[in-house]
Amino acid sequence: MRYIQTVNGKITPDELGITLPHEHLIIDYTKMLVDYDEDEIKDLKYEKINCKNRNLISKYFNANLDNMKLDNINIAVNEINFFKKHKGNTIVEVTTIGIGRNVIKLQKISQKSGINIISGTGFYTQPSNPYPPWFFKSDKKKLTNYFINEIINGIDDTNICAGFIGEIGCSYPLHPDEYKVLVSSIYASKELNTCLMIHPGRSEKSINQIIKVLKEHNANYEKIILCHIERTVFSFNNLKSILNLGINIEFDLFGWDLSYVHLRREPPVHVPDDYEKVKTIKKIIDLGFEEQILISHDIHNKHRLVKYGGHGYHHILRDVIPVLMKINNFSKDSIKNIIINNPKRIFTIN
Numbered sequence: 632m633r634y635i636q637t638v639n640g641k642i643t644p645d646e647l648g649i650t651l652p653h654e655h656l657i658i659d660y661t662k663m664l665v666d667y668d669e670d671e672i673k674d675l676k677y678e679k680i681n682c683k684n685r686n687l688i689s690k691y692f693n694a695n696l697d698n699m700k701l702d703n704i705n706i707a708v709n710e711i712n713f714f715k716k717h718k719g720n721t722i723v724e725v726t727t728i729g730i731g732r733n734v735i736k737l738q739k740i741s742q743k744s745g746i747n748i749i750s751g752t753g754f755y756t757q758p759s760n761p762y763p764p765w766f767f768k769s770d771k772k773k774l775t776n777y778f779i780n781e782i783i784n785g786i787d788d789t790n791i792c793a794g795f796i797g798e799i800g801c802s803y804p805l806h807p808d809e810y811k812v813l814v815s816s817i818y819a820s821k822e823l824n825t826c827l828m829i830h831p832g833r834s835e836k837s838i839n840q841i842i843k844v845l846k847e848h849n850a851n852y853e854k855i856i857l858c859h860i861e862r863t864v865f866s867f868n869n870l871k872s873i874l875n876l877g878i879n880i881e882f883d884l885f886g887w888d889l890s891y892v893h894l895r896r897e898p899p900v901h902v903p904d905d906y907e908k909v910k911t912i913k914k915i916i917d918l919g920f921e922e923q924i925l926i927s928h929d930i931h932n933k934h935r936l937v938k939y940g941g942h943g944y945h946h947i948l949r950d951v952i953p954v955l956m957k958i959n960n961f962s963k964d965s966i967k968n969i970i971i972n973n974p975k976r977i978f979t980i981n
Protein backbone atom coordinates (compact mmCIF):
# COMPACT_ATOMS: atom_id res chain seq x y z
CA MET A 632 0.00 0.00 0.00
CA ARG A 633 1.21 3.49 -0.83
CA TYR A 634 0.84 5.88 2.10
CA ILE A 635 2.16 8.93 3.85
CA GLN A 636 2.95 8.57 7.53
CA THR A 637 1.87 11.50 9.71
CA VAL A 638 2.11 11.84 13.50
CA ASN A 639 -1.62 10.99 13.57
CA GLY A 640 -1.37 7.89 11.44
CA LYS A 641 -1.28 7.02 7.79
CA ILE A 642 -2.96 9.13 5.11
CA THR A 643 -3.26 8.58 1.36
CA PRO A 644 -0.85 10.51 -0.89
CA ASP A 645 -3.80 12.52 -2.26
CA GLU A 646 -4.57 13.82 1.22
CA LEU A 647 -1.18 15.51 1.49
CA GLY A 648 -2.13 18.72 -0.37
CA ILE A 649 -0.08 21.92 -0.15
CA THR A 650 3.04 21.01 1.76
CA LEU A 651 5.92 22.81 3.45
CA PRO A 652 8.66 20.15 3.34
CA HIS A 653 11.12 21.71 5.78
CA GLU A 654 9.96 23.43 8.98
CA HIS A 655 10.42 23.23 12.74
CA LEU A 656 7.51 23.68 15.16
CA ILE A 657 9.16 22.40 18.34
CA ILE A 658 12.92 22.74 18.59
CA ASP A 659 15.70 23.42 21.08
CA TYR A 660 18.65 24.75 19.14
CA THR A 661 20.40 26.31 22.17
CA LYS A 662 23.31 23.87 22.02
CA MET A 663 24.33 25.64 18.81
CA LEU A 664 24.66 29.07 20.49
CA VAL A 665 27.32 31.24 18.86
CA ASP A 666 29.39 33.58 21.03
CA TYR A 667 30.20 36.86 19.34
CA ASP A 668 33.01 39.18 20.45
CA GLU A 669 31.14 42.44 20.10
CA ASP A 670 29.49 43.55 23.34
CA GLU A 671 26.23 44.64 21.76
CA ILE A 672 25.65 41.18 20.28
CA LYS A 673 27.10 39.31 23.26
CA ASP A 674 24.69 41.11 25.58
CA LEU A 675 21.76 39.58 23.74
CA LYS A 676 22.48 36.10 25.10
CA TYR A 677 20.04 35.96 28.05
CA GLU A 678 17.52 38.59 26.94
CA LYS A 679 13.93 37.73 26.10
CA ILE A 680 13.06 38.63 22.54
CA ASN A 681 11.12 41.95 22.36
CA CYS A 682 10.45 44.85 19.98
CA LYS A 683 13.64 46.61 20.98
CA ASN A 684 16.11 43.77 20.39
CA ARG A 685 14.24 41.94 17.63
CA ASN A 686 16.08 43.54 14.75
CA LEU A 687 19.50 42.65 16.13
CA ILE A 688 18.32 39.15 17.07
CA SER A 689 17.04 38.61 13.53
CA LYS A 690 20.57 39.27 12.26
CA TYR A 691 22.34 37.28 15.00
CA PHE A 692 19.70 34.60 15.51
CA ASN A 693 22.14 32.18 17.14
CA ALA A 694 23.31 34.69 19.77
CA ASN A 695 20.09 34.71 21.81
CA LEU A 696 18.98 31.64 23.77
CA ASP A 697 15.29 32.62 23.88
CA ASN A 698 15.20 32.96 20.10
CA MET A 699 16.65 29.46 19.65
CA LYS A 700 13.81 27.62 21.33
CA LEU A 701 10.28 26.85 20.09
CA ASP A 702 8.46 24.87 22.78
CA ASN A 703 4.89 26.13 23.04
CA ILE A 704 2.06 24.07 21.55
CA ASN A 705 -0.51 26.90 21.49
CA ILE A 706 1.89 29.34 19.83
CA ALA A 707 2.68 26.73 17.18
CA VAL A 708 -1.04 26.13 16.55
CA ASN A 709 -1.70 29.86 16.16
CA GLU A 710 1.23 30.21 13.78
CA ILE A 711 0.25 27.33 11.51
CA ASN A 712 -3.34 28.52 11.46
CA PHE A 713 -2.11 31.36 9.22
CA PHE A 714 -0.74 28.68 6.87
CA LYS A 715 -4.10 26.89 7.03
CA LYS A 716 -5.99 30.12 6.20
CA HIS A 717 -3.85 30.36 3.06
CA LYS A 718 -4.98 26.81 2.08
CA GLY A 719 -1.94 24.99 3.45
CA ASN A 720 -2.42 21.33 4.41
CA THR A 721 0.79 19.66 5.57
CA ILE A 722 4.00 20.51 7.40
CA VAL A 723 7.06 18.27 7.35
CA GLU A 724 8.67 18.84 10.76
CA VAL A 725 12.36 18.09 10.36
CA THR A 726 13.60 18.31 13.97
CA THR A 727 15.78 15.27 14.66
CA ILE A 728 17.47 13.83 17.73
CA GLY A 729 19.92 16.36 19.19
CA ILE A 730 17.80 19.47 18.73
CA GLY A 731 14.73 18.61 20.78
CA ARG A 732 12.46 16.39 18.69
CA ASN A 733 9.14 15.94 20.53
CA VAL A 734 6.56 13.89 18.66
CA ILE A 735 3.97 14.02 21.45
CA LYS A 736 3.84 17.80 21.15
CA LEU A 737 3.73 17.53 17.36
CA GLN A 738 0.77 15.16 17.59
CA LYS A 739 -1.12 17.64 19.81
CA ILE A 740 -0.32 20.53 17.44
CA SER A 741 -1.63 18.52 14.52
CA GLN A 742 -4.82 17.53 16.38
CA LYS A 743 -5.53 21.10 17.50
CA SER A 744 -4.82 22.72 14.11
CA GLY A 745 -6.04 20.09 11.66
CA ILE A 746 -2.76 20.40 9.76
CA ASN A 747 -1.00 17.13 8.83
CA ILE A 748 2.43 16.92 10.42
CA ILE A 749 5.12 14.47 9.31
CA SER A 750 8.02 13.84 11.69
CA GLY A 751 11.43 12.38 10.86
CA THR A 752 13.91 9.93 12.31
CA GLY A 753 17.64 10.55 12.48
CA PHE A 754 20.36 12.58 14.13
CA TYR A 755 21.36 16.21 13.73
CA THR A 756 25.00 17.31 13.28
CA GLN A 757 27.78 15.98 15.53
CA PRO A 758 28.36 19.40 17.25
CA SER A 759 24.78 19.22 18.58
CA ASN A 760 25.93 16.15 20.52
CA PRO A 761 22.86 14.11 19.50
CA TYR A 762 24.07 10.56 20.15
CA PRO A 763 22.79 8.38 23.03
CA PRO A 764 25.35 6.05 24.69
CA TRP A 765 24.21 3.00 22.65
CA PHE A 766 25.09 4.81 19.42
CA PHE A 767 28.84 4.38 19.94
CA LYS A 768 28.50 0.61 20.44
CA SER A 769 26.24 0.18 17.41
CA ASP A 770 27.30 -0.75 13.91
CA LYS A 771 25.61 0.54 10.76
CA LYS A 772 23.24 -2.41 10.63
CA LYS A 773 21.90 -1.70 14.11
CA LEU A 774 21.54 1.97 13.29
CA THR A 775 19.71 1.17 10.05
CA ASN A 776 17.28 -0.99 12.02
CA TYR A 777 16.79 1.79 14.54
CA PHE A 778 15.63 4.15 11.76
CA ILE A 779 13.42 1.47 10.21
CA ASN A 780 11.86 0.72 13.59
CA GLU A 781 10.98 4.40 14.14
CA ILE A 782 9.21 4.43 10.76
CA ILE A 783 7.41 1.10 11.11
CA ASN A 784 6.72 0.75 14.86
CA GLY A 785 7.05 4.18 16.46
CA ILE A 786 9.37 6.70 18.05
CA ASP A 787 10.73 6.00 21.56
CA ASP A 788 7.94 4.39 23.59
CA THR A 789 5.09 5.95 21.59
CA ASN A 790 3.21 4.47 18.66
CA ILE A 791 3.78 7.70 16.71
CA CYS A 792 5.76 6.74 13.60
CA ALA A 793 8.30 8.76 11.65
CA GLY A 794 7.37 9.44 8.02
CA PHE A 795 10.86 9.93 6.57
CA ILE A 796 14.53 10.05 7.52
CA GLY A 797 15.98 13.47 8.30
CA GLU A 798 17.06 16.08 8.46
CA ILE A 799 20.31 14.15 8.73
CA GLY A 800 22.99 16.55 9.99
CA CYS A 801 26.24 16.70 8.03
CA SER A 802 29.12 19.07 8.80
CA TYR A 803 31.98 19.87 6.49
CA PRO A 804 34.17 17.93 6.58
CA LEU A 805 31.90 15.04 7.51
CA HIS A 806 32.55 13.80 11.06
CA PRO A 807 33.01 9.98 11.34
CA ASP A 808 29.85 9.71 13.48
CA GLU A 809 27.92 11.70 10.88
CA TYR A 810 29.27 9.37 8.20
CA LYS A 811 27.93 6.37 10.12
CA VAL A 812 24.52 8.03 10.40
CA LEU A 813 24.48 9.02 6.73
CA VAL A 814 25.35 5.54 5.44
CA SER A 815 22.81 3.89 7.76
CA SER A 816 20.13 6.32 6.69
CA ILE A 817 20.85 5.51 3.02
CA TYR A 818 20.30 1.81 3.79
CA ALA A 819 17.07 2.49 5.70
CA SER A 820 15.81 4.78 2.94
CA LYS A 821 16.42 2.07 0.32
CA GLU A 822 14.89 -0.66 2.46
CA LEU A 823 11.59 1.17 2.90
CA ASN A 824 11.70 3.39 -0.20
CA THR A 825 11.44 6.37 2.16
CA CYS A 826 12.54 9.98 1.74
CA LEU A 827 16.00 10.82 3.05
CA MET A 828 16.53 14.50 3.76
CA ILE A 829 20.11 15.69 4.19
CA HIS A 830 21.33 18.91 5.84
CA PRO A 831 24.71 19.71 4.24
CA GLY A 832 27.66 21.46 5.88
CA ARG A 833 28.24 25.13 5.13
CA SER A 834 30.46 24.60 2.11
CA GLU A 835 29.88 23.75 -1.51
CA LYS A 836 32.43 20.96 -0.99
CA SER A 837 30.09 19.39 1.57
CA ILE A 838 27.66 18.58 -1.25
CA ASN A 839 30.41 16.81 -3.22
CA GLN A 840 31.36 14.81 -0.15
CA ILE A 841 27.73 13.79 0.51
CA ILE A 842 27.14 12.84 -3.14
CA LYS A 843 30.25 10.67 -3.06
CA VAL A 844 28.79 8.75 -0.09
CA LEU A 845 25.39 8.51 -1.84
CA LYS A 846 27.07 7.08 -4.93
CA GLU A 847 29.23 4.62 -3.03
CA HIS A 848 26.18 3.19 -1.29
CA ASN A 849 23.94 3.22 -4.30
CA ALA A 850 21.36 5.59 -2.80
CA ASN A 851 17.90 5.90 -4.26
CA TYR A 852 18.33 9.44 -5.67
CA GLU A 853 14.62 9.95 -6.35
CA LYS A 854 14.00 9.90 -2.61
CA ILE A 855 16.92 12.13 -1.61
CA ILE A 856 16.41 15.79 -0.72
CA LEU A 857 19.45 18.05 -0.36
CA CYS A 858 18.38 20.91 1.91
CA HIS A 859 19.46 24.54 2.26
CA ILE A 860 20.59 24.71 -1.36
CA GLU A 861 20.61 28.51 -1.48
CA ARG A 862 23.21 28.83 1.28
CA THR A 863 25.32 25.91 0.05
CA VAL A 864 25.51 25.73 -3.75
CA PHE A 865 26.43 28.96 -5.52
CA SER A 866 27.52 27.66 -8.91
CA PHE A 867 24.70 27.01 -11.36
CA ASN A 868 26.79 24.33 -13.06
CA ASN A 869 27.07 22.44 -9.78
CA LEU A 870 23.35 22.75 -9.34
CA LYS A 871 22.83 21.24 -12.79
CA SER A 872 25.09 18.29 -12.08
CA ILE A 873 23.16 17.52 -8.86
CA LEU A 874 19.89 17.70 -10.80
CA ASN A 875 21.27 15.52 -13.59
CA LEU A 876 21.75 12.74 -11.04
CA GLY A 877 18.02 12.88 -10.27
CA ILE A 878 18.47 14.22 -6.73
CA ASN A 879 15.85 16.63 -5.36
CA ILE A 880 16.96 20.05 -4.17
CA GLU A 881 15.29 22.23 -1.59
CA PHE A 882 15.29 26.03 -1.42
CA ASP A 883 14.10 26.12 2.15
CA LEU A 884 15.20 29.46 3.52
CA PHE A 885 12.37 31.56 2.07
CA GLY A 886 11.54 34.64 4.11
CA TRP A 887 14.82 34.55 6.00
CA ASP A 888 17.07 37.52 5.34
CA LEU A 889 20.62 36.24 5.83
CA SER A 890 22.38 39.18 4.22
CA TYR A 891 24.13 40.28 7.42
CA VAL A 892 25.22 37.19 9.27
CA HIS A 893 26.61 35.31 6.29
CA LEU A 894 28.59 38.32 5.17
CA ARG A 895 30.37 38.08 8.53
CA ARG A 896 31.43 34.50 7.86
CA GLU A 897 34.93 33.68 6.64
CA PRO A 898 34.85 33.79 3.66
CA PRO A 899 31.84 36.12 3.47
CA VAL A 900 28.88 34.60 1.64
CA HIS A 901 25.99 36.31 -0.09
CA VAL A 902 22.85 34.23 0.33
CA PRO A 903 20.31 35.10 -2.38
CA ASP A 904 17.11 36.84 -1.34
CA ASP A 905 13.67 35.47 -2.21
CA TYR A 906 13.51 37.23 -5.58
CA GLU A 907 16.92 35.85 -6.64
CA LYS A 908 15.92 32.38 -5.48
CA VAL A 909 12.73 32.46 -7.50
CA LYS A 910 14.70 33.50 -10.59
CA THR A 911 17.10 30.58 -10.11
CA ILE A 912 14.16 28.20 -9.67
CA LYS A 913 12.66 29.50 -12.94
CA LYS A 914 15.94 28.80 -14.72
CA ILE A 915 15.90 25.25 -13.34
CA ILE A 916 12.29 24.76 -14.48
CA ASP A 917 13.19 25.98 -17.98
CA LEU A 918 15.92 23.32 -18.10
CA GLY A 919 13.31 20.65 -17.39
CA PHE A 920 14.01 19.85 -13.73
CA GLU A 921 10.71 21.11 -12.30
CA GLU A 922 9.96 17.79 -10.60
CA GLN A 923 13.07 17.99 -8.44
CA ILE A 924 12.37 21.31 -6.71
CA LEU A 925 11.01 21.86 -3.20
CA ILE A 926 10.49 25.11 -1.29
CA SER A 927 10.05 25.92 2.42
CA HIS A 928 11.04 28.42 5.17
CA ASP A 929 13.02 26.32 7.70
CA ILE A 930 11.55 28.35 10.58
CA HIS A 931 13.42 27.46 13.76
CA ASN A 932 13.66 30.78 15.57
CA LYS A 933 11.08 32.91 17.37
CA HIS A 934 11.94 36.04 15.38
CA ARG A 935 10.44 34.47 12.26
CA LEU A 936 7.04 33.79 13.88
CA VAL A 937 4.18 36.26 13.43
CA LYS A 938 3.90 36.59 17.24
CA TYR A 939 7.42 38.03 17.34
CA GLY A 940 7.17 40.24 14.26
CA GLY A 941 8.25 37.65 11.69
CA HIS A 942 6.97 36.46 8.32
CA GLY A 943 5.32 33.23 9.54
CA TYR A 944 4.71 29.82 7.92
CA HIS A 945 2.38 31.39 5.33
CA HIS A 946 4.99 33.64 3.70
CA ILE A 947 5.41 31.40 0.64
CA LEU A 948 1.65 31.13 0.07
CA ARG A 949 0.98 34.82 0.70
CA ASP A 950 4.00 36.52 -0.84
CA VAL A 951 6.28 34.23 -2.82
CA ILE A 952 3.76 32.47 -5.06
CA PRO A 953 1.26 35.26 -5.83
CA VAL A 954 3.89 37.99 -6.11
CA LEU A 955 7.41 36.76 -6.90
CA MET A 956 6.43 33.70 -8.95
CA LYS A 957 3.80 35.69 -10.81
CA ILE A 958 6.33 38.36 -11.83
CA ASN A 959 8.58 35.56 -13.09
CA ASN A 960 5.81 33.90 -15.15
CA PHE A 961 5.54 30.59 -13.31
CA SER A 962 2.76 28.43 -14.76
CA LYS A 963 0.01 27.06 -12.51
CA ASP A 964 1.29 23.55 -13.26
CA SER A 965 4.81 24.41 -12.16
CA ILE A 966 3.57 25.84 -8.87
CA LYS A 967 1.35 22.81 -8.30
CA ASN A 968 4.27 20.49 -8.90
CA ILE A 969 6.52 22.38 -6.50
CA ILE A 970 4.12 22.70 -3.58
CA ILE A 971 1.93 19.58 -3.98
CA ASN A 972 3.09 16.91 -6.44
CA ASN A 973 6.81 16.83 -5.68
CA PRO A 974 6.37 16.45 -1.88
CA LYS A 975 3.63 13.89 -2.56
CA ARG A 976 5.91 11.74 -4.72
CA ILE A 977 8.91 12.04 -2.41
CA PHE A 978 7.16 11.50 0.95
CA THR A 979 5.01 8.58 -0.23
CA ILE A 980 6.19 5.31 1.32
CA ASN A 981 5.67 2.21 -0.78
Ligand SMILES: [Zn+2]
Pocket residue numbers: 798830858859
Ligand atom coordinates in the same frame (compact mmCIF):
# COMPACT_ATOMS: atom_id res chain seq x y z
ZN1 LIG B 1 18.98 22.11 8.38
